[in-house]
Amino acid sequence: MVLKPDVITLGAPEVHAARRFYATALSATIADDGDSVNLDMHGTGQLELSTTERLAADAGTRPATSGFRGYMLTYTVNQPTEVKTLMDAAVHSGAEVLKPAKKALFGSFSGVFRAPDGAIWKLAAATNKDTGPAAETPLPTETTVILGVSAPKASKAFYEALGMTVDRDYGNKYIDFHPANTAARLCLMERGVLARDAGTTKDGDGFQSMVFTHTAESREEVDALLTAAAAAGGRITVTAAETTGGGYSGHFTDPDGFQWKVTH
Known part of the structure; x- marks a missing residue:
């Protein structure tokens, strides 16, 4: 029993507008089944787009949301020019720049934008100097999702109780877990620290417009x-039950309210 974020579903006011954005800005491989849109992040994670109302109803909560949603997605590429290329494409497609692409801490290079659907993304490279020709279509080496939590050490204990294994642990500064194959990496930071890193304030409440799915x-x-999850301090929001088509699923939230769907 090891919890893993097999799919990250983002809620969007207009699913097909969000589809166009991610196809253009991040070159996501698209599969549209009519009810939702699947985004393959080139083997580094699986995203899905759904209407905010439908996503909230499925999770047993209300769709209202305001301010900082408490998370940031990170799209890591090889070098700075690729970060700039992606940032330009995102802005051209309607994104709002929260932090311009520039040299960052520890020799890295990054920029942050808010997508039209409201999700915050960081584009990052581990080096601040190009080491060779930049890819015409930059592809990610890793996709991560960073959760802004009240107490990173307590959240670490919660996810360890569900089978996750810590990779890097810097106490209350930053903690992440070993990613499963083809899945995004899950990371933890204190909410206020993450908000500053994202270029916004920590104020916000309501539905995060994001749900993790474990298959x-x-x-x-x-x-x-x-x-x-319940024993470790989470909360069951939808009791496990039969689903349309013969499946079986339920929902829980972690101690900070982030939503998970567990399905078979």
Whole structure:
């Protein structure tokens, strides 16, 4: 039993407008099944787009949201010119720049934008100097999602109780977990610190317009993860039950209110 973010679903006011944005700005590979839009981040994570109302209803909460949503997605590429290329494409497609692309801490290079759907993205390279020709279509080496939490060490304990293994642990500054194959990496930072890194304030409440999905191997694993989440300090928001089409799923939130769907 190891919890993992197999899919990250983002809520959007206009799904097909968000589809166009991500296809253009991040060159995401698109699969549209009519009800939702799947975004393959080139093997570094699986995203999905859904209407905010539908996503909230499925998670057993209300769709209202305001201010900082408490998370930031990071799209890591090889070198600075690729960060600039992606930032220009995002802005051209309607993104709002929160931090211009420039040299950052520890020899890195990054910029931050807010997508038209409201999600905040950081574009980053580990070096601030190009080491060779830049890719015409930059592809990610890793996709991460950073959660702004009240107490990173407590959140670490919660996710460890659900089977995740810590990779890097810098106490209350930054903690992340080993990613599963083809899944995004999950990271933790204190909410105020993350908001400053994103170029915004920490104020905000309501639905985060994001839900993680873990695909379980059995119905028993669905039940076990929900039980473990509740015991570790999470909250069951939708009790596990049969779904349309013969599936089985339930929802929980972590101690900071981030939504998870566990399904088989």
